[in-house]
Amino acid sequence: MTTSPASLLTIFGATGDLAQRMLLPSLYGLQGDGLLPASMRILGTARSTLDDDAFRTLVADAIARFVPAEQRNDATLQALLARVHYQPASLDDDASVAALAERIRGLRSGDIVYHLSTSPKFYEQACAALARHGLAGPGTRVMLEKPIGHDLAEAIAINDGVTRSFDEDRVYRVDHYLGKEGVQNLLALRFGNALFEPLWNARHIEQVQITVAETVGVEGRGDYYDHSGAIRDMLQNHLLQLVCLTAMEPPSQFEPTAVRNEKIKVLRSLRPIGRAEVAMETVAGQYTAGAIGGKAVPGYLDELGRASRTETFVAMRAHIDNWRWSGVPFYLRTGKRMPNRCTEIYLQFREVPHSIFARGGAASQPNALIIKLQPEERIELQLMHKTPGLDRSGLRLSQVSLDLDLDERFAHERRRLAYERLYLDAIEGNGTLFVRRDETEAAWQWVDAILDGWNHAGSAPKTYAAGTWGPNAAVAMTERHGHSWRE
Known part of the structure; x- marks a missing residue:
């Protein structure tokens, strides 16, 4: 399919928290680097009854609040504001939707990208409204925020509703993790270096751990989070994408169909x-009450204000049943109120088959590769090294790290928000870093079986104090198989 750079970006939910924290600052960054098409306009829409000037004030306030002071520039801000327009609309008010459609037609001079920064329950309705007004045909693309739905049945219903208006190849499902520099660098590390790929398999790797840990609690999102929980909010959404990128076979080329085809193979092999x-x-x-960074924090039930059996932490031992990964456990965990904020992938290689230094008492540890994605981006390769000394009673070994600090190496490069890359790709019609329908549904199918198992067992989540690495049962799960979480 041939696409042209978008002439119009229309953001539904443009006054919301995501728009102010991430979307508008990302557009500001692209504007500052001269990456937005010269004639492209930005139309915000939401229920709020603002006019163009009031919305431009909101945009300017968001830039002042969420863009670091050293990156703010009045000329860039004014250039961005000159692109910005606003049209109030409510999907249950036909007259306001008709007015929005007329505004879109007036601003359009080519392709359109719609970004539905709203609850997924409105996706089908919004797409149907655009189609009803003749604004969902060729030359239009729609971005949908994940997770899509609450379970497989709901995901199928939403996907069916959206694709009644937009062809699948014009639907861009957003997992913002895929826009992060470190996540994209995982592909570069694997497929841009001859060193790692021959070792990236069950013959050489003992175990894989993927951790996404947050120090925050529910932060005013209690009702949403209590409906979702950690497995729907994070594991089905972000962790499984990291599993796919870690475990996938080399795609034939870095383009949407080839990359997505390899990712779906991983999900279907779980x-x-x-x-x-x-x-x-x-x-x-x-989590219950505890301390984060030396400060007391309340428990989940205290923050929520009611009883709940929703999980704020999940850990599991997964297997990918294919030739590359047969027998290698993938330990996955994510949780709120953890001791540190971190997203990392840890690959532990197998032990050397025979240590020539064991007779002298030198202990050997397996090599490991650690790919840290946030808060800092770095890659560590842990190797065994001779401990300095004369070693008259036998050579001694120590584990040392070859450490590539990406923040230091690329200190002169501005750290980009994930949505900068995602917006630029959507504007240019490149779907490589977006999620295809079959991926979302395969992920839900796997997660739904776990949720069904939990519901059938009827057991409540195990408690853990805020500021710890989760329940003791998570430690026991790995230790039963001779492994330990990296902490």
Whole structure:
């Protein structure tokens, strides 16, 4: 399909928190680097009854609040504001939708990107409204925020509703993790270097751990989070994308269809975890009161203000049943109120088959590759090294790290927000870093089996104190198999 750079970006939910924290600052960054098409306009829409000037004030305030002072520039701001327009609309008010459609037609001079920065329950309705007014045909693309739905059935219903108006190849499902520099660098590390790919398999790798840890609690999102929980909000959404990029086969080229085809193979190779397996292969937790960074914080139930069995932590032992990964456990965990904020992938290689230094008492540890994605981006390769000394009673070994600090190496480069890359790709019609329908549904199918197992067992999440690495049962799950979480 041939696409042209968008002439108009229309953001639904343009006054919301995501827009102010991430979307508008990302557009400001692209404007500052001269990456937005010269004639492209930006139309915000939401229920709020603002006019163009009031919305431009909101945009300017968001830039002042969320863009670092050293990156703010009045000329860039004024150039961005000159592109910005606003049209109030409510999807249940036909007259306001008709007025929005007329505004879109008036601003359009080519392709359009619609970004639905709203609840997924409005996706079908918004797309149907655009189609009804003749604004969903060729030359239009729609961005949808994940997670899509609450389970597989809901995801299928939403996807069916959206694709009644927009062809699948014009639907761009957003997982903002895929816009992060470190996540994209995982592909560069694997497929841009001859060193790692020959070792990236069950013959050489003992275990893989993927951790997404947050120090924050629910932060005013209690009602949403209590409906979702950690497995829907993070594991089905972000962690499984990291699993795909870690485990996928080399695509034939870096383009949308080839990359997505390899990712779906991983999801379809995940061994099901159902009613018979959940007790041994998964752990759900919920934080109680504790301390983060030396400051006391309340428990989840205190923040929520009611009783709940929603998990704020999940850990599991997954397997990918294919030739590359057969027998290698993938330990996945994510949680709120953890001791540190971090997203990392840890690959532990197998032990050397025979240590020639063991007779002298030198202990050897397996090599490991650690890919840290946030808060800092760095790559560590842990190797065994001779401990300095004369070693008259036998050579001694120490583990040392070859450490590539990407923040230091590229200190002169501005750290970009994930949505800068995602917006630029959507504007240019490149779907490589967006998620295809079959991926979302395969992920839900796997997660739904776990949720069904939990519901059938009827057990409550195990508690853990805020500021710790989750329930003791998560530690026991790895130790049963001779492994330990990296902390």
